Amino acid sequence: MPDNIEYKKKEIPGSVEKIGWILLGLGVILGAVAFLVDSSRAFFTYLITFMFVLSVAVGALFIVALEYLAGADWSVPFRRIPEFFAGAIPFLALLVIPLLFGFHDLFHWTHTEDVEADKILQGKTPYLNEVFFIIRTVFCIGVWYIFYRLFTRNSRKQDETGDQLLTRKNITLSAIFIPVFAVTITIAAVDWLMTLEPHWFSTIFGIYFFSGSMIATLAAITLTAVLLKEKGYLHPKITNEHFYSLGALMFAFVNFWAYIAFSQYMLIWYADLPETTFWFLQRWEGPMMYISIGLIFVHFVIPYFGLVSLPSKTDPKRLKIMSVWLLFAHGLNLYWLIMPTYFSGKEVPVITWMDFTFPLIAIALFIIIFVIHAKKFNLMPVRDPKLRKGLDFHL
Amino acid sequence: MSKILYGYTALFDSPDGIMAAAQKTADDGFTKFDVHTPYPVHGMDKAMKVKPSKLGFVTLFFGLLGGALAMLFMYWTMAVDYPMVIGGKPLFPLPAFGPVTFEVIVLAATLSTVAAMIALFFYLPQNNHPLHDTDYMKNVSSDKYGLCIEAGDPLFDEKKVKTFLDAAGGKNITPIYNPDPVKYPLLQPRFLSVLLVVALSVSGLTYFTLNKLMYMPPFDWMSEQEKLTPQRTYRLFEDGYGMRMPVQGTVARGFMPYPYRDQPVLEEEGLANPLLATEEVLTLGKNKYNTFCSPCHGDHGDGDSRLRGYFPNPPSLHTPRAREWSDGQIYHVLTVGQNVMASYEPYTTREERWAIVHYIRALQRAKNASDADIQLVRSDNNAR
Numbered sequence: 001m002p003d004n005i006e007y008k009k010k011e012i013p014g015s016v017e018k019i020g021w022i023l024l025g026l027g028v029i030l031g032a033v034a035f036l037v038d039s040s041r042a043f044f045t046y047l048i049t050f051m052f053v054l055s056v057a058v059g060a061l062f063i064v065a066l067e068y069l070a071g072a073d074w075s076v077p078f079r080r081i082p083e084f085f086a087g088a089i090p091f092l093a094l095l096v097i098p099l100l101f102g103f104h105d106l107f108h109w110t111h112t113e114d115v116e117a118d119k120i121l122q123g124k125t126p127y128l129n130e131v132f133f134i135i136r137t138v139f140c141i142g143v144w145y146i147f148y149r150l151f152t153r154n155s156r157k158q159d160e161t162g163d164q165l166l167t168r169k170n171i172t173l174s175a176i177f178i179p180v181f182a183v184t185i186t187i188a189a190v191d192w193l194m195t196l197e198p199h200w201f202s203t204i205f206g207i208y209f210f211s212g213s214m215i216a217t218l219a220a221i222t223l224t225a226v227l228l229k230e231k232g233y234l235h236p237k238i239t240n241e242h243f244y245s246l247g248a249l250m251f252a253f254v255n256f257w258a259y260i261a262f263s264q265y266m267l268i269w270y271a272d273l274p275e276t277t278f279w280f281l282q283r284w285e286g287p288m289m290y291i292s293i294g295l296i297f298v299h300f301v302i303p304y305f306g307l308v309s310l311p312s313k314t315d316p317k318r319l320k321i322m323s324v325w326l327l328f329a330h331g332l333n334l335y336w337l338i339m340p341t342y343f344s345g346k347e348v349p350v351i352t353w354m355d356f357t358f359p360l361i362a363i364a365l366f367i368i369i370f371v372i373h374a375k376k377f378n379l380m381p382v383r384d385p386k387l388r389k390g391l392d393f394h395l
Numbered sequence: 396m397s398k399i400l401y402g403y404t405a406l407f408d409s410p411d412g413i414m415a416a417a418q419k420t421a422d423d424g425f426t427k428f429d430v431h432t433p434y435p436v437h438g439m440d441k442a443m444k445v446k447p448s449k450l451g452f453v454t455l456f457f458g459l460l461g462g463a464l465a466m467l468f469m470y471w472t473m474a475v476d477y478p479m480v481i482g483g484k485p486l487f488p489l490p491a492f493g494p495v496t497f498e499v500i501v502l503a504a505t506l507s508t509v510a511a512m513i514a515l516f517f518y519l520p521q522n523n524h525p526l527h528d529t530d531y532m533k534n535v536s537s538d539k540y541g542l543c544i545e546a547g548d549p550l551f552d553e554k555k556v557k558t559f560l561d562a563a564g565g566k567n568i569t570p571i572y573n574p575d576p577v578k579y580p581l582l583q584p585r586f587l588s589v590l591l592v593v594a595l596s597v598s599g600l601t602y603f604t605l606n607k608l609m610y611m612p613p614f615d616w617m618s619e620q621e622k623l624t625p626q627r628t629y630r631l632f633e634d635g636y637g638m639r640m641p642v643q644g645t646v647a648r649g650f651m652p653y654p655y656r657d658q659p660v661l662e663e664e665g666l667a668n669p670l671l672a673t674e675e676v677l678t679l680g681k682n683k684y685n686t687f688c689s690p691c692h693g694d695h696g697d698g699d700s701r702l703r704g705y706f707p708n709p710p711s712l713h714t715p716r717a718r719e720w721s722d723g724q725i726y727h728v729l730t731v732g733q734n735v736m737a738s739y740e741p742y743t744t745r746e747e748r749w750a751i752v753h754y755i756r757a758l759q760r761a762k763n764a765s766d767a768d769i770q771l772v773r774s775d776n777n778a779r
């Protein structure tokens with residue numbers, strides 16, 4: 001039985017939740033207007049937000065599993081933050097519904113008359129058909145939901161019973177979840193992002209999406225952790241040094257993303273096959289060229305220098321800036337992946353007011369989900385056997 | 396022989412003990428002291444008040460240097476010294492050079508870091524540290540935590556340091572003396588012979604592996620496989636020849652075969668001279684004519700060469716027949732030959748043959764110059 005750690009729960013003020021609801025209302029109204037004005041573009045921008053929520057929610061669950069499996073101590077006092085964020089997983093089932101009405105706008109392979117005239121797409125129909133697509137989506141969200149329930153149930157039960165066996169159970173669960181996660185996140189990335197251009201293929205695409213998702217997840221966790229600590233919601237023993245590993249992980253994934261992105265680009269560039277290069281050429285047309293170049297700086301060069309030094313990984317102010325920056329970078333990355341399909345062959349502005357409406361829903365959703373969970377549960381796994389070691393952590 | 400004191404060491408039993416002692420030492424103003432622990436103790440840098448290591452700058456410098464050199468090397472070999480187009484890519488394809496540059500950066504950065512670390516620890520060229528081979532070192536590399544205050548510290552005073560270490564809770568407080576300085580430690584026979592043995596065995600093993608082992612079964616299956624080698628017979632072709640003729644009608648890239656090989660060139664078909672009669676072209680034509688044609692046709696095309704009498708007499712190139720021919724018809728003779736005159740296709744390029752045609756035209760014009768031509772040459776000569 002681990003010794004009890006003194007922990008006084010401090011309630012998050014209701015005003016935060018209120019802000020969340022206001023943002024959500026605003027997002028939903030503006031989103032509805034967007035659909036009325038230009039439903040085709042709205043489907044694409046909405047897809048960006050959907051994938052953003054998906055990557056942070058599922059990524060958070062992955063971080064929880066990773067912590068159990070790696071036996072990390074430093075992250076135990078923070079574990080509730082990804083647990084709460086993973087609470088967005090059930091809402092994915094709700095958020096996906098509008099997209100089901102946009103199949104025809106989003107996915108070229110749903111146009112039966114075009115597929116009939118296209119040998120390549122015909123060959124892909126066993127995988128790329130609407131029924132199987134929906135089955136896969138339901139399957140992925142279902143699997144994530146089951147693991148989310150199991151992980152959080154054990155973790156919360158431990159707060160009451162202090163049973164150490166629950167940690168063991170979650171370790172076993174993590175070992176099962178991580179390979180399942182690898183497959184499901186690849187399915188999600190391929191289905192919802194890669195098949196926007198059904199002729200294109202890249203075998204590294206799943207990892208590409210995963211690397212970006214991890215950056216966004218870690219940035220969201222870091223931002224929340226720093227804000228909570230500043231306002232005094234976390235245990236007083238948590239110092240700035242506890243943030244070091246969060247900063248280091250963000251830095252690592254910034255590099256990992258660049259590595260994967262470069263690998264994908266270089267192989268396609270080198271082989272120079274028209275059936276794969278067109279995807280990059282699409283992203284080099286007109287104003288998209290500036291966004292492509294910008295992505296290299298926003299997603300890699302600037303965060304690299306922003307996070308490379310030791311002090312930058314423990315300074316809360318810099319961490320806050322970098323995590324907001326990286327959240328934006330992930331949004332831009334998804335924009336870069338999704339929007340060119342919509343732009344191809346059209347003379348439309350690259351950025352409109354619409355692109356900023358749906359992110360409001362994502363931000364609001366995470367605030368509300370976090371606050372509601374924080375009301376019901378402890379902000380720290382108070383009786384986790386590794387908690388004391390985690391609190392005593394220093395560099 | 397009196398020995399020079401290096402410093403005082405003390406042992407501690409727990410990480411907490413060493414932490415407190417290090418803190419106290421730093422607080423008392425000591426700067427030249429070190430802590431040795433069997434494993435990294437977190438927070439020690441802070442307790443000892445050591446400044447962040449400068450080693451990172453060595454890493455940065457050599458990393459950047461390695462990357463720059465790798466780029467320069469690839470640029471020089473692939474784009475300057477022996478330009479080579481690979482896969483239709485530009486001569487300096489940045490993405491393709493990316494991975495190699497990255498690897499070299501990592502390699503240079505790590506090797507230089509390790510080398511710099513060793514150099515800083517041992518004060519190279521010394522290869523021995525006073526703390527090596529002491530009981531103190533044996534203890535701190537198994538289960539004790541040690542602190543060593545060096546005699547070089549400005550606050551060092553033998554008695555005070557002893558009492559200080561005692562007060563801090565240190566045990567086994569012992570003085571450490573500098574070893575007798577060894578002159579040229581790298582030239583010791585023992586070291587040199589070890590070096591020699593290592594060098595010989597490594598190179599011998601490498602030689603044996605690359606030149607002998609790889610040619611013995613079963614390692615030779617790569618070199619002994621069934622494959623097509625130039626100048627060798629090859630079992631898989633019916634005629635047994637390893638070298639193959641190109642398929643009938645094969646045309647080299649960028650080359651147009653001569654289309655009038657088996658038929659006369661008609662004037663109106665317009666096989667026109669693609670070259671302009673510039674000075675350069677005429678000089679080329681003259682050189683080639685003098686080399687290939689003058690032995691039979693004479694220096695000025697009169698058919699009065701030194702081979703006269705030994706060979707069917709070649710005709711003059713100034714006959715009305717030859718003068719009325721089109722450029723294409725003369726070119727045709729050079730390319731496919733005419734009766735006893737052989738084809739000059741194997742010895743001259745297309746451009747050279749057209750240049751010769753220009754030169755023959757110049758000879759013909761000179762032999763039958765009009766008044767206007769003579770006027771022109773005169774005024775030209777006057778102008779010079």
